[in-house]
Amino acid sequence: MEIGYFLSCEEYGPHDLIEQAKLAEQAGFDALWISDHFHPWTDTQGESPLVWSMIGAVSQVCSLPISTAVTCPTVRQHPAIVAQAAATSAVLTNGRFRLGVGTGEALNEHITGQRWPDADVRLEMLEEAVDVIRRLWTGEFVHHDGKHYTVEKARLYTLPDEPPPIYVSGFGPKAIEVAGRIGDGFMSTSPSADDIAAFRKAGGEGKVTEVGYKVTWSEDDDAAIDAAYRTWPNSELPGELSQVLPSPKHFEQASELVTRDMIKDSIAYGNDVDRHIEAFTPFAEAGFDRIYISQMGGREQATHYRGFFDFYGGTVLPKLRDAAGR
Template identity: 35%
Template sequence: MRMGYTLMTEQAGPVELVRHAAGAEQAGFSFAVSSDHYFPWLAEQGHAPNAWTVLGAVANATSTIDLMTYVTCPIMRYHPAVVAQQAATMQLLSGNRFTLGVGAGENLNEHVVGRGWPPVNIRHEMLAEALQVIHGLFDGGYFNYAGAHFRVDAAKLWDLPSVRTPVAVAVSGEQSVSRFAPLGDAMIAVEPDSDLCSAWDSARGVPSRKIGQLPVCWDTDRAAAVKRAHEQFRWFGGGWKVNAELPDVTSFAAATAYVTPEDVALSIPCGPDPEPILAQIDEYAKAGFTDLALVQIGGDHQDAFLDFAKTTLLPALT
């Protein structure tokens, strides 16, 4: 299983994120994924720079580490024709190291364009159409499209990479797997669910990449790690059916008011010991994931974590 690092735009500014990406490459991570947010989950996280601008700078600051959006929502804040152009440009800038990761989005980030927040079945319809648009533009030449949710009028990508940009799609259950497996090259999920992995490969007919994500809070002081994980990541336990619907940081603060530090520490490895992290990594491997991106909680604690990953965690995995 390839190990990756998460550039979490919600907890660090753009200059720091580029530096962290270079550090992740030097530490030995195989790939780096970037969130794409307009808001942080909680005010305590404190950041939300533009992910695509950051990734362009990261492509220039690195040379070997693969790059990916985890994930971009191409249904409201971005038109899919624009996402296709951004992804093709990133593939060129990175020397064919880029994967476009997409999902159906969260109200937190998409409400800013003032179009309202559709129910999940409509969002899935929109994402399916968006993927048709993106693939049509990746095919080259002029492209027209008239769907229930999107129109494209004589669009063309004038700068296409020699290697087609792979597309990974976020799924959460049988319905989304059956809809999106034919439209994606790889699967994205955030729980070590073996049923999702087997269903994805079965729907595609061939095995493909299955990319997970695991939050950790490494620190030499476990109590400090638990405190920080609770402060900045207590939203994580709500589950995506809830997280996708809440509109702002105030809502997430209210929804997690009764989550305790002990609750967070039960699901997120905290402290200096690598063993709890290794145990959760093993769960993803056993479930069938081919790639796993770690999230180190705390924007000011990335350098120490990267040193720990280089000297202790990654060698333990190999």
């Protein structure tokens, strides 16, 4: 099992993300996830740098493998452009880049004025997009006239020695079936052994499974809970809201239904080592190969990320690895 760090482009700006990548490597994390957003979920989170610029910058200061978590290669970004961006990222990272893809959210994808399709159509688009990306990674000229995408006499000239793996996120049976069938790996945020089993059954046997979750470190428990409640109330919104709400303001309005106690009961907070180990345990017991942890709070919040890396690097990571048998 590997334990990674999740770089949150929604709440940290470019310079902080670069520093976090360096601190993650120094603290002993094994790999990085990085989110791919046009908008943050809420205005309080307040950031949203371009992920491809960030990967290029991180590649120059950090040697950890890095994955997008996740890129939507269907509406805002044409799959041919994603193919080029991912290939360049793989070259810059010396083959340590992994392309994580999913069907996305209206929050980020509606901005070009295209209609936001329903879930079944989005899965169909994703499958076609992944095929286009892999064909372009062959280095051959590609002409594609598909149901959703057109690619006309396109060829990528800057390519890594080996194409990066494509990991597919899946929430619900249909998405997990697609992930097992077309993905080189599976990505999730749920500690579900059943989801892993469904992925394996759909064609994912022997493939990598990854999962991510959030914590909030602080020397003060109340400050940690307050910071998480300020910045990530949307994490407790149910159902498909995260896929269909179109703007940070809508997420703020929906998040008025989320209470501070709901956040407190759903996260690891403060500097209690046992509490952080308990948060990790369900994901490890579910059987994921890689588990990514993100520090909530934002740079100016009470929970500063440097303290998180000191806490995890010096105390928590060794205990997590002991618990995981490493």
